[in-house]
Amino acid sequence: MRNSLLTLLALTALGCGPDEGPAANEAGGSATPSKETPASGAAEEVRGETLEASSSGGTFLARVTPLVDPIPMNEAFSVSLSLLDPETGAPFTDYDEVSIDARMPAHKHGMLRDVGLTPQEDGSMRADGLLLHMYGHWELHVDIRKGARFERAQISVRLQY
Amino acid sequence: MLATLALLFAPAVALQEVAGAGPSHLGAYLSTVTGLPRPAAVAFGPYQERPHALFVATSGGASSPPVIQVFGAESAPDRSASLVGSLGAGWLERPAGLAVSGEGEVFVTDEVQRTLWRFPSDGGEPAAAAAAQALTVPAGVDVTGSGEEQLVIVADPGAGTAKLFRGGSLSPESIGEGILVRPRGACFLDGPGAAVRIAVCDSATHRIHVFNLDGGHVLGFSQLGPHPSLLSGPADLEFADGKLFVADRENHRVQAFHSSAEIGELAYRFGVHAIRPGEGAGALHYPAAIAVSGDGQLLAIAEPMDDRVQLFGRAPGAEPIEDPSRAAIGPPAAHFGPHISSSGIYVATVSPESHQIQIHDLRGKEPAKISDVASFGTRFGMYRTPCATWLSSGGHALLTVDEGNSRLTRSALRVLPQEPLNADPELARHLDGVDLAAVAGRPFWPGAVAVLAPDTKNELILVTDRATDSVLMLDHDLEPIGTLAGDEETGPIRGVAGLSPATLGVASTILVVDSGGHGARGAPQGRVFEFGPSGAVLRTFGEGILVEPDGVTARENRIWVTDRATDRIERFERQPGGAIQHVGGFGGRGLGPGEFHDPRGILAMDDGRLIVLDHGNHRGQIFDPDHLTLIAGFGGRLYIEPLKSAATWVPIQPKSDRNGDQGR
Numbered sequence: 044m045r046n047s048l049l050t051l052l053a054l055t056a057l058g059c060g061p062d063e064g065p066a067a068n069e070a071g072g073s074a075t076p077s078k079e080t081p082a083s084g085a086a087e088e089v090r091g092e093t094l095e096a097s098s099s100g101g102t103f104l105a106r107v108t109p110l111v112d113p114i115p116m117n118e119a120f121s122v123s124l125s126l127l128d129p130e131t132g133a134p135f136t137d138y139d140e141v142s143i144d145a146r147m148p149a150h151k152h153g154m155l156r157d158v159g160l161t162p163q164e165d166g167s168m169r170a171d172g173l174l175l176h177m178y179g180h181w182e183l184h185v186d187i188r189k190g191a192r193f194e195r196a197q198i199s200v201r202l203q204y
Numbered sequence: 205m206l207a208t209l210a211l212l213f214a215p216a217v218a219l220q221e222v223a224g225a226g227p228s229h230l231g232a233y234l235s236t237v238t239g240l241p242r243p244a245a246v247a248f249g250p251y252q253e254r255p256h257a258l259f260v261a262t263s264g265g266a267s268s269p270p271v272i273q274v275f276g277a278e279s280a281p282d283r284s285a286s287l288v289g290s291l292g293a294g295w296l297e298r299p300a301g302l303a304v305s306g307e308g309e310v311f312v313t314d315e316v317q318r319t320l321w322r323f324p325s326d327g328g329e330p331a332a333a334a335a336a337q338a339l340t341v342p343a344g345v346d347v348t349g350s351g352e353e354q355l356v357i358v359a360d361p362g363a364g365t366a367k368l369f370r371g372g373s374l375s376p377e378s379i380g381e382g383i384l385v386r387p388r389g390a391c392f393l394d395g396p397g398a399a400v401r402i403a404v405c406d407s408a409t410h411r412i413h414v415f416n417l418d419g420g421h422v423l424g425f426s427q428l429g430p431h432p433s434l435l436s437g438p439a440d441l442e443f444a445d446g447k448l449f450v451a452d453r454e455n456h457r458v459q460a461f462h463s464s465a466e467i468g469e470l471a472y473r474f475g476v477h478a479i480r481p482g483e484g485a486g487a488l489h490y491p492a493a494i495a496v497s498g499d500g501q502l503l504a505i506a507e508p509m510d511d512r513v514q515l516f517g518r519a520p521g522a523e524p525i526e527d528p529s530r531a532a533i534g535p536p537a538a539h540f541g542p543h544i545s546s547s548g549i550y551v552a553t554v555s556p557e558s559h560q561i562q563i564h565d566l567r568g569k570e571p572a573k574i575s576d577v578a579s580f581g582t583r584f585g586m587y588r589t590p591c592a593t594w595l596s597s598g599g600h601a602l603l604t605v606d607e608g609n610s611r612l613t614r615s616a617l618r619v620l621p622q623e624p625l626n627a628d629p630e631l632a633r634h635l636d637g638v639d640l641a642a643v644a645g646r647p648f649w650p651g652a653v654a655v656l657a658p659d660t661k662n663e664l665i666l667v668t669d670r671a672t673d674s675v676l677m678l679d680h681d682l683e684p685i686g687t688l689a690g691d692e693e694t695g696p697i698r699g700v701a702g703l704s705p706a707t708l709g710v711a712s713t714i715l716v717v718d719s720g721g722h723g724a725r726g727a728p729q730g731r732v733f734e735f736g737p738s739g740a741v742l743r744t745f746g747e748g749i750l751v752e753p754d755g756v757t758a759r760e761n762r763i764w765v766t767d768r769a770t771d772r773i774e775r776f777e778r779q780p781g782g783a784i785q786h787v788g789g790f791g792g793r794g795l796g797p798g799e800f801h802d803p804r805g806i807l808a809m810d811d812g813r814l815i816v817l818d819h820g821n822h823r824g825q826i827f828d829p830d831h832l833t834l835i836a837g838f839g840g841r842l843y844i845e846p847l848k849s850a851a852t853w854v855p856i857q858p859k860s861d862r863n864g865d866q867g868r
Binding site for chain 2: 098099100142144148149150151152180184186188190191192193194195197
């Protein structure tokens with residue numbers, strides 16, 4: 044296993060105040076929503092809809108399950124991140140680094156937070172520290188680096204009023 | 205060529221009155237030395253009987269070889285300044301950095317020769333001050349001390365480090381490995397006690413780093429941005445007055461940072477972007493080099509794009525007073541360049557100041573911007589210093605080369621050619637990429653990108669590397685498969701610049717611009733290589749025509765090349781048998797139709813239009829090359845007006861001595 048714990052600095056962004064109502068998330072782009080059974084022994088009782096996306100080169104499948112439902116606006120939350128071999132469905136581990144980040148492409152900014160990835164016993168990773176500080180269209184970027192190569196899986200999330 | 209001094213003094217800057225009269229700052233405009241052919245570096249130092257002469261290294265042009273001109277620019281009561289000498293003629297090809305020791309030795313880096321010269325103070329012949337291959341692509345230089353205690357620091361953007369030479373040794377120590385990316389300037393500064401430190405500006409990360417002489421990293425400060433204390437492409441720096449003066453190149457200003465306990469804290473700034481073409485008198489345009497006289501009375505700024513050096517002096521007050529009327533004008537329109545690519549109705553250009561890739565829709569007469577791609581950062585999908593782009597597959601696929609992250613990124617564009625023109629801030633989706641330094645296994649300085657046989661199994665992605673003056677070839681899976689370089693007959697590429705696919709019969713070939721140098725006898729040596737798909741050199745062309753070529757484009761049997769030194773577009777045609785002949789050209793410095801200021805990227809569209817990125821004029825020009833007419837211009841309003849006022853454009857006829865078969 045070469046999964047590494049990454050701490051990533053998101054780009055400085057213009058934020059909005061947490062003065063709006065509840066939020067909902069939805070899949071978009073190339074992501075495919077599906078229901079996922081919580082990992083055995085997981086402490087979280089509430090889980091959001093699992094979102095899936097294949098990486099650009101088809102090397103891996105990224106599966107993201109929010110550990111909260113719905114995703115809150117301007118509050119930190121966690122997700123379970125699994126990388127899978129698209130052929131076998133087994134955990135995908137053939138990479139040197141992995142990271143997850145969230146950005147608002149229309150606004151050219153990301154989060155104001157670091158995201159930490161912690162390997163879990165079942166082969167998934169827990170990502171802590173995500174925070175979407177505006178309503179609207181966000182993209183979750185799951186990037187791997189293998190040697191000199193980078194490859195991305197991208198999942199759309201929309202925070203709504 | 206003699207430079208002329210335009211004495212355009214700022215009002216009531218009395219140097220002698222400032223001394224001892226309370227706080228003062230160094231940033232009051234004094235005068236301008238004009239007519240310098242692309243000054244690349246400046247320094248102050250002793251010359252003959254003058255203790256603080258001004259040295260200016262010029263890159264030269266078609267008829268003026270590189271040289272170091274010396275001016276008597278001391279802050280004399282009459283403030284007179286005049287050309288008092290020169291050196292380096294016949295030795296230099298493209299000077300990049302300049303420093304003068306307390307004894308009058310002149311150190312100058314040459315980025316084409318990849319060396320450091322030391323000219324003795326007695327006017328004798330120079331000697332190499334660096335061992336062969338000690339420097340990759342040297343830039344700014346500084347010197348302190350003498351004899352065994354002499355220290356020389358050279359910024360080496362090609363290696364991504366600074367090089368410290370001690371006591372006349374030709375073998376340097378590397379400073380900043382793993383921290384610096386594209387260091388352009390370096391200087392010594394006073395540290396705590398009697399310690400000497402090194403400050404380096406990095407044009408790719410937009411930061412200043414301070415090191416101890418043992419290479420230990422003390423700190424780094426600033427980042428990309430337009431606001432006070434932020435930097436954009438810092439090109440040079442100088443320590444004086446207890447401050448670090450930084451040529452904040454892409455913000456078109458100088459910023460002075462404290463260097464004592466509050467190191468990195470902004471003391472003051474001066475200079476505003478020139479709005480009107482050629483505007484000076486304190487307005488700056490891409491300041492590339494900076495120097496302060498030993499007595500702290502004069503500050504010189506070199507602006508190669510405007511062929512001038514501006515001089516600033518001391519004035520009362522802790523900081524300059526900003527002109528509120530000027531501040532209200534706002535920033536000028538962005539420059540275009542250095543690269544352009546198109547596929548069908550879409551055009552991608554690099555915006556060097558916003559550090560983004562701009563996508564334009566060309567369905568109308570003038571390009572309409574529909575998206576800016578990417579934002580600043582180091583993560584995959586972000587750019588730090590994008591420098592080249594390639595658009596293919598009908599506008600659906602975008603390649604971007606990022607100098608700051610040394611990375612090639614492949615993106616998908618959600619273009620909708622069947623839909624009406626529409627802006628889309630979410631146009632791009634980043635797919636994958638490759639770390640070019642990691643894949644090459646060495647320092648890599650990317651510059652241009654092109655694709656041969658796109659969307660086929662033989663797709664070939666080409667990226668230039670200024671560090672080795674070669675072209676890296678990658679396959680569709682971004683795996684390296686070879687390198688393009690000169691052969692024994694042609695000699696090496698000496699300044700790799702633009703790239704373009706071309707055709708030879710039914711075969712595809714690759715054109716690679718060699719911006720060259722001036723050669724041992726001062727003769728310009730720009731040329732273009734043509735490689736076959738196997739990597740073999742087929743021919744070179746353009747010798748004797750091209751001075752500092754940059755961009756190249758080809759369509760059918762025609763080839764166009766931009767020349768930064770002559771502000772011209774040269775046209776070549778392939779002859780039966782494959783040889784390439786110069787058949788004409790047009791251009792010259794100016795604002796009118798068909799005139800240019802530092803033309804860079806060039807693109808021959810499939811529909812016949814020819815687009816030239818007129819970088820220094822903040823605009824692009826679109827031509828119908830078949831009928832020698834200007835179709836349209838786009839860019840900054842002040843720079844477009846001269847195009848709109850002209851109904852037709854009559855090109856400058858090529859000189860008769862520029863004809864002839866240039867194929868080898």
